[in-house]
Amino acid sequence: MKKILYIPLDERPCNYVYPQHLVNTRNDVQLIFPPREILGNKKEAADVDRLWEFVFANASKVEGIVLSVETLVYGGLLPSRLHHLSNNDREKRMAMFRQLRALSKVTPIYASCLIMRTPKFNTSDEEPDYYELYGRKLFRRAYLQDKKQRVGLDEQEANELTQANDYIPKTCINDYESRRRFNVRVTLHLLELVDEGVIDFLSIPQDDSSIFGYTASDQEIVYSRIVEKRLQSKVLVYPGADEAGCTLITRMLNKLLDRKPSIYYFYSSTIAPTIVPLHEDRPMNESVKAHLLASGCEVASMPEAADFILAINAPGKFMEEAVNQTTKDITYSSFRQLGFFVEQIQKWVQSGKPVVIADSAFANGGDQELTQYLDDYQILEHLLSFKGWNTNCNTLGTSIAAGVFGFDRQNQSEIKKHVLYHILDDVFYQSQVRKRITDELLPALNANYFDLNDQDHVVEQEIQQQIMEAYKGMIKKSFRNMVISELKVYTPWSRMFEIGLELNIINE
Structure with missing residues (x-):
């Protein structure tokens, strides 16, 4: 051990x-x-x-x-x-x-x-108190200063930089920059x-x-x-x-274990390797390389030579937030082909090759259309891992990790449980339930996205109920031999951004 x-x-x-x-x-x-x-x-x-x-x-x-x-x-x-x-x-x-x-x-x-x-928005939820008032300006000020030094600014940007310097109190700038130094x-x-x-x-x-x-x-x-x-x-x-x-x-x-697992990876869209995801600073393919190196893995040139397949679900042309996917840009359809992507996955699954899906099509939540495809093709419970949470690299790093830990399938029941965990959290909570409860329930509780106003239990119960309703509404052909005997939701920081799940499964 x-x-x-x-x-x-x-x-x-x-x-x-x-x-x-x-x-x-x-x-x-x-x-x-x-x-x-x-x-x-x-x-x-x-x-x-x-x-x-x-x-x-x-x-x-x-x-x-x-x-x-x-x-x-x-x-x-x-x-x-x-x-x-x-x-x-x-x-x-x-x-x-x-x-x-x-x-x-x-x-x-x-x-x-x-x-x-350096967040791009005004909120003090995770930052100093003054970020509630000056966060967006602090980000833009530094962005424009750096851009000015490296490539130059146009007239509008130069005016914006001047306004930001005048608007933000020097005490706030000094505090923020001293901590960064x-x-x-x-x-x-x-x-x-x-x-x-x-x-x-x-x-x-x-x-x-x-x-x-x-x-x-x-x-x-x-x-x-x-x-x-x-x-x-x-x-x-x-x-x-x-x-x-x-x-x-x-x-x-x-x-x-003195090993270097070999991974073959492919994308759901043609230009995915060049797309710069939301909240990141480089093309997707550069991040894949870095995460493979960081985890101690290597790239297989052919799928047959790989220990497992890393299937990366990506946007067609540019990334949007998951909560907007019901009105997603047409390039999610015209610049990618999910049917082909899923049939490739099905082929490898049927041949016994372990497959991990890193669902990075959207930021902050899983792709509901992909989940429907995977359910229709009865692939979900045969995956080594499915994750689609937060940023592209959050998803990517944990997906590679799950593949490395699980490709020799030592504990298949735990692997299936964790696939289901992320379907419930990433696809249903993050992409659907989170915004609906924020918009519909929290105002009645005098609560908000960042502060549940000591109503955590009420919110958690509603999240739990809506996740299960969404699960039963979408998943029709998968996990038929797995019954969720207990699902308990908790909000670790008393806010809506993240949840934890206590999940118990009975295998029939």
């Missing part, structure tokens, strides 16, 4: 539960992770000292270590955007990584550290640790990235240092965030 020590990015299901889903599909690996009570709660930072105690107490009991720097330095993802740590705090916490290496001299240590995001220094310090051999592999995902702006500027600083120190084989920078734990656990599994 291979044991992996894991410190998650935060306490949400995507970071705390999804990695457990992975290991549950195998019989030869165990995840050692901290109890929920010492992790944080949204903007409330985790107990960093206790987490390091947990790491040191378990380091000698495992064959591999996977760490989130956000959690072990700042106390979690959101605290990394809100902290007021001093330089002494930073040095003290960074020294812990060297202490861990001294304790675990030969144990591989993998870590992830995000380039801090601090966080970049942490990342540069991590590169020193990689160079010294303290950390064996470092992933640097970019959360909510854009072609220009703060994230791009920070990436340029970080990547220049990577090149300067010739660390390209030990450090990868790419879009993502909440899939990072699954990706590094997957890389660790491959390391411990």
Whole structure:
């Protein structure tokens, strides 16, 4: 039994539960992770000292270590955007990584550290309070400044930049930028640790990235240092965030099993490889390459030579949000052919080849038309994985991870359960139920998308009921031998963006 020590990015299901889903599909690996009570709660930072105690107490009991720097330095993802740590705090916490290496001299240590995001909208749900008033302007100001330096601005853009500089209080700009500089220094310090051999592999995902702006500027600083120190084989920078734990656990599994799984991937549309997804800064195909490298896999030139198939459902020409798919652009039909895509999947499934579907046609939810196709072709319960949540790279990273953990089918019942989990969450909740409840129920509860007004139980019950109604309404030919005996919904941050599911299945 291979044991992996894991410190998650935060306490949400995507970071705390999804990695457990992975290991549950195998019989030869165990995840050692901290109890929920010492992790944080949204903007409330985790107990960093206790987490390091947990790491040191378990380091000698495992064959591999996977760490989130956000959690072990700042106390979690959101605290990394809100902290007021001093330089002494930073040095003290960074020294812990060297202490861990001294304790675990030969144990591989993998870590992830995000380039801090810059949302394009006004909300303080995950950002400092002033982001409620100035978030969009902060994003645009940095976007235009970076664009001005790199390619230049037209007259309208130059005027917008001047207005943003006049509109945003200097105190807000200084607070935001000082924290970003601090966080970049942490990342540069991590590169020193990689160079010294303290950390064996470092992933640097970019959360909510854009072609220009703060994230791009920070990436340029970080990547220049990577090149300067010739660390390209030990450090990868790419879009993502909440899939990072699954990706590094997957890389660790491959390391411990001394293998490099081979993956054949294909898309549902012709120009998909060149499409830049929403919330990301590069074409889809570049992200596929990065995630395959980060997870310790290689590309198969032919499907017959692959350990599993990665089928990527993509937009036809450009990506839209999942909630808008009932009025989606015509290019979702004219620039892609779902029937051909699904028949290819069916062919491989019937031949016994494991297939993983990364449903990246829309942002923030699964493709309902694809789900109907898969149900009609009776493919769903024969998939190795189906995921279509949040961003393209969130979906992509967890899909590759599920394929790597499951392609030898050690625990088929858990694999099927997790396919069903993501059908319920990604396709029905994220694409349908979430907006309907936000629009119709929350106003009556004096609640909103970001604050359920202590009505979590009422909202959770309604979500649960509507998910089941949607499931029974769409899924007609699949999972006939699987009965959902219990479905419990919970809202980990008392908001609508994400849910967790407790799902019990009876196999008839």
